[in-house]
Amino acid sequence: MSNQAPNHARVIPLRPPAERAATARPADRPPTPGESLREPLWRDLVGDVLRRERRSQGRTLRDVADTARISMPYLSEVERGRKEASSEVLAAAARALGLSLGDLLARAQGELVRLTARTSHPRRTTTTTSSLDGLCLAA
Template sequence: MSSHEPDRARVIPLRPAPAAREPLWRDLVGDVLRRERAAQRRTLKDVAETARISVPYLSEIERGRKEASSEVLAAAARALGLGLGDVLSLAQRELVRDSPARRSAPARAPMGEVRLAA
């Protein structure tokens, strides 16, 4: 402590500040399913019955609490009139958009493209 700041204590953090975390895939997929269901103004019960999964299980998938199998995700997607690829593509777009690494990393060429140095 310096003599001209007698009332200030120096604080030493016990743990480093947490780094921005990558979003979880189950959260992204759940958000997509919930958003699509809401856009169609359908209830959890309706979609769960059509997909032949339980209402509580679909709810937990939508909230990112459960990591659903590809079969269950495909059934939920079909119940919404989508393909599994549609749901995964929408989730991937969110992952790329919301990724902390993307915000701090330099721009890269999309897969299949090569950028040449000028």
């Protein structure tokens, strides 16, 4: 007779349930008073831009994935913000949609600015101003 515990799979969510609920809110809908006001994740923003552009062109996931030479399930995960894609994958997906990597990132940055402007904290103030407006990514 064995004293081993039964072999049950254990699922550990990547985000706590409260955070998952906060990220499930569509980007176009402002948060309700009880919702968390956390900043969106970059992968969610990039995925939203890719999906929106693909749908606006009336293209299928398979078509774009084949053109970009990446797997359809992986592209789907990227669009849903489940995968943090490399710059090579993002560039391939952008090219497949007729965009440059810069176009894709600029659109995602525009979404980030738009979303965080609505939910910015009043304590945030900048003491210096700059004529430069850009985006910096570090790998």
